[in-house]
Amino acid sequence: MTKIKVYSNILKANDNIAQRNRKLFKDNKVYTINLMSSPGSGKTSLLEKTIALLKDEVKMAVLVGDLQTTNDAQRIEQYGIPVVQINTDGACHLDANMVESTLPSFNFREIELFIIENIGNLVCPADFDLGEEDRVIMVSVPEGDDKPIKYPVMFYQAKLLLINKIDLLPYTNFDMNRIKKDALKINPRMRILEISCYTGEGIVYWINWLKEQMKNKFTN
Amino acid sequence: MTKIKVYSNILKANDNIAQRNRKLFKDNKVYTINLMSSPGSGKTSLLEKTIALLKDEVKMAVLVGDLQTTNDAQRIEQYGIPVVQINTDGACHLDANMVESTLPSFNFREIELFIIENIGNLVCPADFDLGEEDRVIMVSVPEGDDKPIKYPVMFYQAKLLLINKIDLLPYTNFDMNRIKKDALKINPRMRILEISCYTGEGIVYWINWLKEQMKNKFTN
Numbered sequence A, B: 001m002t003k004i005k006v007y008s009n010i011l012k013a014n015d016n017i018a019q020r021n022r023k024l025f026k027d028n029k030v031y032t033i034n035l036m037s038s039p040g041s042g043k044t045s046l047l048e049k050t051i052a053l054l055k056d057e058v059k060m061a062v063l064v065g066d067l068q069t070t071n072d073a074q075r076i077e078q079y080g081i082p083v084v085q086i087n088t089d090g091a092c093h094l095d096a097n098m099v100e101s102t103l104p105s106f107n108f109r110e111i112e113l114f115i116i117e118n119i120g121n122l123v124c125p126a127d128f129d130l131g132e133e134d135r136v137i138m139v140s141v142p143e144g145d146d147k148p149i150k151y152p153v154m155f156y157q158a159k160l161l162l163i164n165k166i167d168l169l170p171y172t173n174f175d176m177n178r179i180k181k182d183a184l185k186i187n188p189r190m191r192i193l194e195i196s197c198y199t200g201e202g203i204v205y206w207i208n209w210l211k212e213q214m215k216n217k218f219t220n
Helices: A002-027 A043-054 A073-076 A096-105 A151-155 A166-171 A174-186 A204-220 B002-025 B043-054 B069-076 B096-105 B152-156 B164-172 B176-186 B205-219
Strands: A031-036 A058-065 A084-085 A113-117 A134-140 A160-164 A193-196 B031-037 B060-066 B083-087 B113-117 B134-140 B158-166 B191-194
Touching: A002 A096, A031 A043, A031 A204, A031 B043, A043 A058, A043 A073, A043 A113, A043 A160, A058 A073, A073 A084, A084 A096, A134 A151, A134 B031, A134 B191, A151 A174, A160 A174, A160 B031, A193 A204, A204 B176, B002 B031, B002 B096, B031 B043, B031 B205, B043 B060, B043 B069, B043 B113, B043 B158, B043 B205, B060 B069, B060 B096, B069 B083, B083 B096, B134 B152, B152 B176, B158 B176, B176 B191, B191 B205
Parallel strands: A031 A113, A031 A134, A058 A084, A058 A113, A134 A160, A160 A193, B031 B113, B031 B134, B060 B083, B060 B113, B134 B158, B158 B191
Antiparallel strands: none
C-alpha cells in the first residue's frame, strides 16, 4: 500500500514537470517524440538513418538516455546536430525532471524536430510522460512476435510501431501477421511500419510519417 | 533523497525474504538459477531445450515471470515438469516476496534444479536478490555487442553469460571478441558460452555447465 502511494506521488510530480516541458515544446513549435524499445532493437541506428536523411530539410536535435556510457551520443554527434546525453546511473527510464534539466542546453527556436531516445526497456519508460507529443515504439524481428501481448502498456500508448530488422525475417520464425493483429487489438489507431535500419528498407515510410506529423501539427 | 531512502528500504526488506528463500533451497539441496535477459533474447526457448534434454536425468521445476500473459508457462507446461507463472501486472522485475509466495506450490524434496525466468528487462531485475544460487544472463546476437558496457550491473553479478542466436551471426555486424572482452572487463570470473536455441548449436555446453554446477554444489 505504501509502495503504491509513493509511486503514485512520484508519477504525479513527474506529470507536472512533463506539462512544463510540453508547453515549452509547443511554444517553440517543436515536434517531440519519445522513442522506446528493448535494449538493442535499433533506436540509435534509426536515429543515425533519420538524421542523415532529414538534417538538410528539418532542424533536428536529439536527447539520448543511457545507464552509463556516452556511446550513443558519440554515434549521433558525428552527424553535426545538437545532441545531449543523460546518464541515469542505473535508473531504468527517463523521467520529466531529467529531461527538463537538459533543456537549457538546446536552442529550441532553432529546432523543429526533437527526438528523445529513452532507456532500452519495454516496461518502466511507459509510466513516465516526458512532455513529448507522440510516442514511438520499436520492436525488432529477432525479439519475437509476442511482444505486444507481453508488454501491452507500451503499445497502448504509442502512435506508431516500427518493426525493425526485417532483413532477418528469412532466418527467424517471426509471424508478421500475428504481431500486427495483436498490436492493433491493444491499440487499433496505431500505425505500423516495417523497416530495416541495416538495409534501409522501409525507412522512407518512417521519414514520410515524421514529415506528415510535423505538417499536421503546425499547419492547423 | 526521500526516493533513495524508500528504495533502499524496499531492497533491504527484499534481501531478508531472499535469505529465507535461499535457506529453503539449500535445506532441500535445490540448485536455483535466476535467468535474466532483454525481452526476446530467448529465455523461454532455452528453458524448452534444457527441459527436453535434462528432464529424464534431473528433477526440474520452473518459475516464470511475466507482466501479463501465461504464454511462457504454457510453452513449458507441455514438457510435463512443474511450472508456476507469476504475473507482475506491469511490474518490471521479480522480487523475493513474489517468489516466496509461489514456493508452497512446489515440492522441493522432489526438485534438484529450479530455474526462475525473470521479466525481460536488462535493468531492474539486477537489484533484486530472489534467493537464487547463481545468476545467468543471456544476450542475443541481434541485440548488439554493446550490451555489457551499457548495462554493466547485470553482467557484474552473473556467473554465466549465454550469447544466444549465434545462427544470426552471418547477417549482423556483431563483434564476438568485443562483447567477450567488455564482459570480462566487468566480471573477469564470468563464464561465456555461445549458443543457438534455434539450431541447438552449443546447447550441450550449457547443459554440461549446469551439471557441473550441481555436482560441485552437492558433493562438497
